[in-house]
Amino acid sequence: MKKLLPALLLLAAACKQKEYNADMLVKNAVVYTVDSNFTTANAFVVSGGKILAVGSADSLEQKYNAREVLDVQGAAVYPGFIDGHAHFYEYGMGLQQVNLVSTHSWPEIIDSVKTFADKNTDGWLIGNGWDQNDWTTKQFPDKAKLDSLFPMRPVLLSRVDGHAAIANQAALNIAGVKPGQTIVGGTIETRNGKLTGILVDNAVGIVTRKIPQPTPAMVDTALLSAQKNCFAVGLTTVDDCGLPYTMVNAINELQHKGDLKMRMYVMLADRPENYEYLFKKGAIKTPGLNVRSFKVYADGALGSRGACLLKPYADSAKWNGFLLSDPKHFEEIAPKIAAHGFQMCTHAIGDSAVRTMLKIYAANLKGKNDLRWRIEHSQIVSPEDIALFGKYSIIPSVQPTHATSDMYWAGKRLGKERLKTAYAYKQLLDQNGWIPLGTDFPVENINPLYTFYAAVERKDLKGFPEAGFQKENALSRIEALKGMTIWAAKANFEEKEKGSIEPGKYADFVILDKDIMKAKGSELPTIKVTKTYINGVKVYDKK
Numbered sequence: 001m002k003k004l005l006p007a008l009l010l011l012a013a014a015c016k017q018k019e020y021n022a023d024m025l026v027k028n029a030v031v032y033t034v035d036s037n038f039t040t041a042n043a044f045v046v047s048g049g050k051i052l053a054v055g056s057a058d059s060l061e062q063k064y065n066a067r068e069v070l071d072v073q074g075a076a077v078y079p080g081f082i083d084g085h086a087h088f089y090e091y092g093m094g095l096q097q098v099n100l101v102s103t104h105s106w107p108e109i110i111d112s113v114k115t116f117a118d119k120n121t122d123g124w125l126i127g128n129g130w131d132q133n134d135w136t137t138k139q140f141p142d143k144a145k146l147d148s149l150f151p152m153r154p155v156l157l158s159r160v161d162g163h164a165a166i167a168n169q170a171a172l173n174i175a176g177v178k179p180g181q182t183i184v185g186g187t188i189e190t191r192n193g194k195l196t197g198i199l200v201d202n203a204v205g206i207v208t209r210k211i212p213q214p215t216p217a218m219v220d221t222a223l224l225s226a227q228k229n230c231f232a233v234g235l236t237t238v239d240d241c242g243l244p245y246t247m248v249n250a251i252n253e254l255q256h257k258g259d260l261k262m263r264m265y266v267m268l269a270d271r272p273e274n275y276e277y278l279f280k281k282g283a284i285k286t287p288g289l290n291v292r293s294f295k296v297y298a299d300g301a302l303g304s305r306g307a308c309l310l311k312p313y314a315d316s317a318k319w320n321g322f323l324l325s326d327p328k329h330f331e332e333i334a335p336k337i338a339a340h341g342f343q344m345c346t347h348a349i350g351d352s353a354v355r356t357m358l359k360i361y362a363a364n365l366k367g368k369n370d371l372r373w374r375i376e377h378s379q380i381v382s383p384e385d386i387a388l389f390g391k392y393s394i395i396p397s398v399q400p401t402h403a404t405s406d407m408y409w410a411g412k413r414l415g416k417e418r419l420k421t422a423y424a425y426k427q428l429l430d431q432n433g434w435i436p437l438g439t440d441f442p443v444e445n446i447n448p449l450y451t452f453y454a455a456v457e458r459k460d461l462k463g464f465p466e467a468g469f470q471k472e473n474a475l476s477r478i479e480a481l482k483g484m485t486i487w488a489a490k491a492n493f494e495e496k497e498k499g500s501i502e503p504g505k506y507a508d509f510v511i512l513d514k515d516i517m518k519a520k521g522s523e524l525p526t527i528k529v530t531k532t533y534i535n536g537v538k539v540y541d542k543k
């Protein structure tokens, strides 16, 4: 008996060790952990909203006593998807406005506005998403029809990229816009002495600033309706690029109440009051909210010829586009952002805008660094400038669906030679060895699997072009998945807390009905999210 006792005690202790409590065991899965070795596993354990352990179901079941067992029956599981560049709040507001995405003509747009106006009889009529490149007549429309239908009610309809809009006379009157008026960094179109209603870049702001502020209830509705749609496509974090500081409180409160579960990385807009706010307050960091960066606009978009190019547009002689501010402005704010250790994220699409910003970044960053300053879009980069991204650790933040949306007309704007180094995501990835991916929704669809598909196949939803658009700049599936998870987390300084399924990280994950790492290329955009989890709590269930 004396000899047996120590052995029994040992055995009891060993049994005791296996009895760890946990909230959930996810098993029978193909878990793409997206850890540094890109390991797969078949199970993991969640506790207190975090990943506790990853491994084989057998060993985890022996060790952990889970309150809930989620048998996913062989499905593929990925870290929650992160959209590295989006306009989440604006998308949510858009859900309460006239949706003009995928409209095919000006008369169709007029019809949509009329239908919306009949149902919503008060206030401004605001619409978003038209794109004259999708019409048979690719000319900008004029406001005549809007004036006759809505003589008293202000109307503002923004182009899909937000860099151009059409306003009716009632809206222009409120904003005090006069024929022949000019504005730095924008165009107010006047034809035969009359306003056409078309406003480009900075001119759009003259009218948008007159739109009454949304009520707090409208703001909450916008955030929550955006969240609902984003959970259904597997997003668990979004980068919201360019918000006013006043939104920080609204988001924080809604997260605090537990209604807004989406994690948000908020870049504040390039406005004096936003700098003042964050410089004084310092970085804001909670599990759901991270504010430590500024979103700056260098130029406009290629579609509306607002992108600033080194040489004239191929389809508009003597026109190079323009910078939205004097370079002095960027030179002034960059050292201030650097001095606070904050991140500068600049929208730059044309090769001239990209060059201007790379040089200003370089002067402040000096060499390799970890400030992770970003160039949003980095769409057209002169071959001479590409190496600057690596030399100064500047992060290109790109949206693969832009390549497959723009490919129909980008060549017309740029000509053959320049097109070759446009949308060059693989080349850009090679600069730092990592790259965050996003969508820029509502400019593009919110679905991150369209991003994945566009990145690896370089095709649009019609399967065009058959060989892929400039396929040499496709990413591998591993690279694309990392771009939507761990690399997007890294671009937000959050790679230690999310972006992979590893012990200690938030239990944010997504279950798909097919494995995107193995499915046929053409199947990728049809793959659906079946469940989305944040903090180990289910936030979306397809059934």
Ligand SMILES: [Zn+2]
Residues within 6 Å of the ligand: 085, 086, 087, 241, 440
């Ligand atoms: Zn954007």
